[in-house]
Amino acid sequence: MSCQNAEQLARCLPAARRTRQRGAVLHVLVDCTEFVSAQQLHALITADGIAVGLTTVYRMLRELEVYDRVDVVRDEAGERLYRLRPFGGHRHYLVCRSCGRSRPVDAEVVEAWVDRVGETTGYAAVEHTVELTGICATCRPTS
Secondary structure (H helix, E strand, O other), X not given: OOOOOHHHHHHOOOHXXXXXXXXXXXXXXXXOOOXXXXXHHHHHHHHOOOOOOHHHHHHHHHHHHHOOOEEEEEOOOOOEEEEEOOOOOOOEEEEEOOOXXXXXXXXXXXXXXXXXXXXXXXXXXXXXXXXXXXXXXXXXXXX
């Protein structure tokens, strides 16, 4: 099932946990075009006048991660940043260390390598994390 908006995304998750607060997390996350921290997401939600606890935001993000509905990267300080995963599997991103802007990158060679590692070692369900950072063209100092 494609989860393009908050309502579709909510249907991709267990029905027992559908609450107004969790729906608010989904609505705001769907509108985020860049990676956000749990604290940033919480601030965006409360700025809209919606009462949601930070713990609810963390739990919702963790659930979305378990159900493969968000991509996760870490910033320079090691904080986890989240972005709604586009339909069709996870992506790898290049994230600007200065402004946080991100862009997906082609990582077919990484995916093929992970598959080969699993096959040659006899491991199943191999997972991986690849984090690429740099300085975007907007932030890069001109010489």
